[in-house]
Amino acid sequence: MSERAHHWTTTAGTGPPPDRPDPGVSRSRRSGWIWFAGSITVMAGLFTAVEGLVALFDQTYYLIGPSGLLVFDLGAWGWIHLIVGALAVLAGSALFTGAPWARIITVVLAGFNALGQLVFLSAYPIWGVVVIALDVLVIWAVLVHGDEASHEIW
Numbered sequence: 001m002s003e004r005a006h007h008w009t010t011t012a013g014t015g016p017p018p019d020r021p022d023p024g025v026s027r028s029r030r031s032g033w034i035w036f037a038g039s040i041t042v043m044a045g046l047f048t049a050v051e052g053l054v055a056l057f058d059q060t061y062y063l064i065g066p067s068g069l070l071v072f073d074l075g076a077w078g079w080i081h082l083i084v085g086a087l088a089v090l091a092g093s094a095l096f097t098g099a100p101w102a103r104i105i106t107v108v109l110a111g112f113n114a115l116g117q118l119v120f121l122s123a124y125p126i127w128g129v130v131v132i133a134l135d136v137l138v139i140w141a142v143l144v145h146g147d148e149a150s151h152e153i154w
């Protein structure tokens with residue numbers, strides 16, 4: 001008998017007790033991408049919400065050219081950023097649970113956030129490019145490594 005083998009008996013008679021993970025199951029290093037995506041989504045959501053609040057309460061903070069912003073005025077984009085940011089914080093937090101619906105919502109919100117930042121690029125160009133890059137990285141991490149989250153022990 002192997003030195004590493006464990007024998008547990010539960011009410012069903014097989015497997016480890018519910019409070020102890022199976023010793024044969026290990027956490028994949030790639031699942032760290034899901035934790036990264038959740039963390040970045042929460043932080044980007046917070047920053048996007050703050051960006052929306054600044055657009056709502058300090059209209060002189062952003063430098064807007066004479067052509068203005070695409071489609072909406074600064075106040076409308078402020079509300080859009082605030083709502084998308086708050087939803088991104090919730091989705092990023094839910095991503096830590098490993099729920100499949102959280103992965104779908106996170107990808108959709110990261111895509112919306114990237115598009116919103118692209119449209120808002122004329123008001124805050126450097127920050128917009130940084131957030132777009134982070135959103136693309138989050139989308140990649142969730143799409144490529146998302147299925148590993150459902151197989152992990154959280």
